[in-house]
Amino acid sequence: MNTRTFAGIPADFAKLEYAKIVLIPVPYDGTSTWQKGADKGPTAFLNAADNMELYDIETDTEVYKQGVFLTDPVTENASPESMVDAVHETTKKYINKNKFVTLFGGEHSISIGTIRAFNECFNNLTVLHIDAHADLRESYEGSTCNHACAVFEANQTTNLVQVGIRSMDISERRWINNDKVFFAHDMAVNEFWMEDVMDQLTTNVFITFDLDAIDSSLLPSTGTPEPGGLFYYETLEFLKKVFEAKNVVGFDMVELCPNPNEKSSDFLAAKLYYKMLSYKFAKNDDEYEVEKITEDSPFAKLSKINKKGEEEQ
């Protein structure tokens, strides 16, 4: 029996019946291409969280009192596809219990399952993809469930908005939607990038946060650290705007690849996770309700792929 609680919070706040928030660890690292170790991300994140102050100065809240239930980790790893199925099923199970569901990876391929679950439960879903990498490959190294394909499906089935992108393959260019991709080199010279991103979001927003979006000087412990990333306070300012203006329905955080000699990355991840919860529940009376998807959802059946594929022929 796992008696560990998120951030060492008292057991009363960590019970499933009480908790508004669910945290699902997914220690998966089956497809990463360069530095292995994202499977150790959840443990490093939880260890860092144990040492974090639980009062958030900025929002003047103690969000853990909303309750955080830490699930057993999803450990299915027979294949990338079976891992994605297991994540999809577990995520959906807790969304259907009316919980605010969050996940900690693991590499980015876990988000294929996460996003599929959220897209089945919420109308007109925007997937806000914060990452150094476009992750729009249709398949990679023989699998469509590779980390390099993390948002390919989301690009077909949801309103995908990408922020912080500074690395991609030329083959991914055909899937890029110019209005909805915010490249890091453009953001660096556009003081209104946050407002421009906000204009692209629908009301229901799921955030998939690849930690390599953060500048590698602040967060070096990630599989593929890319220079030129987001800094801490601009990240917080942006997230706060999103949480205030939109209905954020859940989020995942991926690609922490811990280094035992460098703890600041783990701690940044823990603080960022807690900040996002603090922003979500800052005006805390709003009840969290799952909205059932309906047939007339404009994104439910939308496939940009076919359209684009036809155009290309």
Ligand SMILES: [Mn+2]
């Ligand atoms: Mn990435």
